[in-house]
Amino acid sequence: MQIRISWPAGNVTASLDADSPTAQALAKALPLTSSACTWGEEVYFDTGVAVSRETDARQVVEPGTVAFWTDGDALALPYGPTPISRGDECRLASPCNVLGSLDGDAGVLATVRDGDPVRVELIDD
Template sequence: MTHICPTSTGGSPISRQPRRHPTIRALAKALPLASSARLGKQVFFDTRVAVSRETDARQVVEPGTVAFWTDGDALALLYGPTPIPGDECRLAVPRNVLGRVDGDPRLLATVQDDDPIRVEIAEIT
């Protein structure tokens, strides 16, 4: 299982259950990743991992979705409505959906602009 550890949340893991997915496999090969958060109602950060858009990529997702933006090589953890018109998590372009954040995705609102982000493999019991 992979988990996300924003240092601004005290290093507490925000985990997700990954699906078998080409994007997840590409990210796993590049782990650990370190970057800085960029925000809207999402924690969004560069990975330097390049993958293609999958056939099941979606533009409208639920809060708590973990998605990958193929045009920007970035991972996004969404926790609320985006700036795109409408009161929903509507992305500018379809993104590869990788899974969901375990627990309350609103915890991601505590991550500040430029907070360090680290993605790594961990055993969660």
């Protein structure tokens, strides 16, 4: 399953695990528009989707991971350290459901500004 995430300065595509219950719930809510928040080198935004934390949820992930923050009903897109990271790791605010990964360089997320409108849509196969 592929999605496109767009904001005024750019866009990125991501590949999601189609078997993930969280990815399936997110897909049903697409397309969606939200307002970006930034936290260190992480972009996150509300999706309006409420799901439970999955058993394999993780707090430390690789840059470019597409994660779902169940505490905030938000997609979390880390591309570098956050304020609670140890060293260069991507440490999320709390354990998140891992949905997949961004295609290409996650560093493009550095062009997202707090408050930017963000659109997420499914890409037809």
